[in-house]
Amino acid sequence: MRLQDKVIFITGGAKGIGGETAKVCAGYGAKIIAVDLNEDVVKKNVEEIKAAGGDAIWAVADVRKRDQIKAAIQKGLDAYGRIDCLFNAAGVDRICGFLDMSDDEYDFNMDINVKGTFITCAEVAKIMIPNKKGRIINTSSIAAVREEAFNGTYCMSKAAVSMMTRVLALELAPYGITTVAIQPGNIETDILRESFTNRGKAEGKDVSEFYAEMEATIPMGYIGQPSEIAEVVAFLCDDRSAYIDGNSILIAGGKIMA
Numbered sequence: 001m002r003l004q005d006k007v008i009f010i011t012g013g014a015k016g017i018g019g020e021t022a023k024v025c026a027g028y029g030a031k032i033i034a035v036d037l038n039e040d041v042v043k044k045n046v047e048e049i050k051a052a053g054g055d056a057i058w059a060v061a062d063v064r065k066r067d068q069i070k071a072a073i074q075k076g077l078d079a080y081g082r083i084d085c086l087f088n089a090a091g092v093d094r095i096c097g098f099l100d101m102s103d104d105e106y107d108f109n110m111d112i113n114v115k116g117t118f119i120t121c122a123e124v125a126k127i128m129i130p131n132k133k134g135r136i137i138n139t140s141s142i143a144a145v146r147e148e149a150f151n152g153t154y155c156m157s158k159a160a161v162s163m164m165t166r167v168l169a170l171e172l173a174p175y176g177i178t179t180v181a182i183q184p185g186n187i188e189t190d191i192l193r194e195s196f197t198n199r200g201k202a203e204g205k206d207v208s209e210f211y212a213e214m215e216a217t218i219p220m221g222y223i224g225q226p227s228e229i230a231e232v233v234a235f236l237c238d239d240r241s242a243y244i245d246g247n248s249i250l251i252a253g254g255k256i257m258a
């Protein structure tokens with residue numbers, strides 16, 4: 001199997017894109033360390049992976065808390081002895097217009113999406129460096145390159161993740177570690193449902209009207225599924241993608257052309 005025995009640390013590994021990636025990579029033979037804030041849901045995802053014959057453990061951690069991420073890394077090392085790949089999928093999208101945004105709302109998106117990715121990259125890279133090998137995959141978004149009204153901090157946070165990825169690639173390449181980002185378009189998960197509901201409200205539209213409007217902006221004509229992102233991440237964890245480094249890969253059904 002193409003990911004046989006690769007150890008993959010996944011934040012946001014309970015559900016959505018991270019949860020589905022855990023399942024897909026386990027199906028290709030990887031050992032999964034699924035990390036999330038949501039204990040019940042991450043436990044359930046790991047149980048489902050094991051029931052399907054996969055190998056996985058879970059840990060509860062808030063990506064904003066360095067000590068919690070370090071504890072999750074230690075749990076993974078105790079179970080599997082090393083970490084080959086990191087997939088940072090934990091993220092949030094709290095909608096707010098620029099002028100109404102409180103400092104707390106600003107911090108919420110930025111702390112989880114940017115600082116959480118920064119902390120996890122740094123702590124996992126320290127484990128990878130002595131092995132002179134590793135893969136880091138961060139989750140940016142189409143929102144890093146395509147502005148969205150009432151979604152300012154999210155767009156800014158994802159642009160920061162793409163730039164963090166480029167800088168890290170320069171610093172980590174000498175250690176044989178590649179760092180890339182994915183930029184999903186509109187993918188059917190809880191974040192998308194909540195974001196479309198709130199952005200629709202902010203624009204005075206009901207959710208089905210906003211959904212239809214968004215779908216019309218996608219040249220492929222449909223909202224993507226988490227599995228369509230998970231398969232790309234599986235490829236980026238695979239030795240065949242070894243020369244991809246520093247860039248952000250858009251996976252958006254052609255949306256950037258719309």
Ligand SMILES: NC(=O)c1ccc[n+]([C@@H]2O[C@H](COP(=O)([O-])OP(=O)(O)OC[C@H]3O[C@@H](n4cnc5c(N)ncnc54)[C@H](O)[C@@H]3O)[C@@H](O)[C@H]2O)c1
Nearest residue numbers: 012014016017037062063089090091141184186187189191
């Ligand atoms: N769904 C989309 O359309 C879309 C598009 C572009 C980018 N993304 C990004 O994909 C990533 C995954 O999102 P999703 O769509 O699967 O949503 P999701 O809500 O289904 O999954 C997000 C996961 O992150 C976890 N999480 C949130 N805050 C956390 C924290 N502080 N510490 C640890 N875990 C935390 C949640 O518990 C949840 O399990 C996010 O970074 C999101 O911004 C999603």
